[in-house]
Amino acid sequence: MPCPASSRCGCTLMPARKPIAPGRSHHHTTLLKGFDIVSIAGTFIAAVQAQAMSTTLGNQEAAAIRIVNALYLCGFVFDLMAACLSFLTSRWLQCLTMSEKCHLEVIFGTRDGLSGKVLPSCDDDKENGGWDTKSDCHSDPRPGLAERMLCSFFATCLFLPLPFLIIGVVFMCLGLLVYTWEEHTRVVAILVSCSYVVTLPFVSGVVVIGRDERRRMYIIECMSRMQGDL
Numbered sequence: 001m002p003c004p005a006s007s008r009c010g011c012t013l014m015p016a017r018k019p020i021a022p023g024r025s026h027h028h029t030t031l032l033k034g035f036d037i038v039s040i041a042g043t044f045i046a047a048v049q050a051q052a053m054s055t056t057l058g059n060q061e062a063a064a065i066r067i068v069n070a071l072y073l074c075g076f077v078f079d080l081m082a083a084c085l086s087f088l089t090s091r092w093l094q095c096l097t098m099s100e101k102c103h104l105e106v107i108f109g110t111r112d113g114l115s116g117k118v119l120p121s122c123d124d125d126k127e128n129g130g131w132d133t134k135s136d137c138h139s140d141p142r143p144g145l146a147e148r149m150l151c152s153f154f155a156t157c158l159f160l161p162l163p164f165l166i167i168g169v170v171f172m173c174l175g176l177l178v179y180t181w182e183e184h185t186r187v188v189a190i191l192v193s194c195s196y197v198v199t200l201p202f203v204s205g206v207v208v209i210g211r212d213e214r215r216r217m218y219i220i221e222c223m224s225r226m227q228g229d230l
Contacts, residue, residue, distance in 0.1 A: 027108040035090040042083030064182040075171030082164035
């Protein structure tokens with residue numbers, strides 16, 4: 001089936017659809033902003049971990065402190081790699097050609113299940129911020145099995161910054177917990193442990209929301225009733 005708005009485009013992946021309105025947020029822009037935020041967050045958390053490590057790296061006598069240092073270093077590496085990978089992914093997205101951006105919009109729109117809704121076309125008005133009419137959507141045949149596996153690996157690499165960031169934070173939190181029980185009084189250690197127990201369900205709740213559309217819609221309704229206030 002031809003690409004939405006132009007017979008010159010060889011895209012066969014989507015039925016004909018109306019072009020997206022100029023100025024509307026695209027998946028490409030959303031991805032760029034998301035990876036920029038993860039890059040900043042990874043850099044900030046890595047700096048916090050480096051500051052925390054300065055209190056324990058000089059002490060290697062106790063076995064527990066060595067475990068703390070190992071956890072801090074592992075967390076630091078994961079968060080640093082998350083920041084670097086986020087920057088590289090953002091840069092990769094910035095370097096996409098117009099036809100590649102068009103393909104991204106069409107494919108992501110299809111995955112969203114937006115049948116019957118306005119989706120970007122490959123021939124939006126370029127003067128109004130749309131796509132280049134001279135660009136063609138991706139229409140090459142599907143690659144072989146080996147190349148598909150390689151492309152899946154590359155796609156996984158591009159989306160790993162957030163999991164890396166989460167793993168790094170988990171390592172840092174474990175290091176703080178071990179350090180508290182080793183170096184501070186039992187009362188302090190119990191209070192810190194209680195802080196983890198109280199806050200962990202809320203952090204985990206955001207991570208495990210999932211992609212169920214009905215659940216997401218109801219969450220949005222609850223947020224609208226709160227209006228940012230508890």
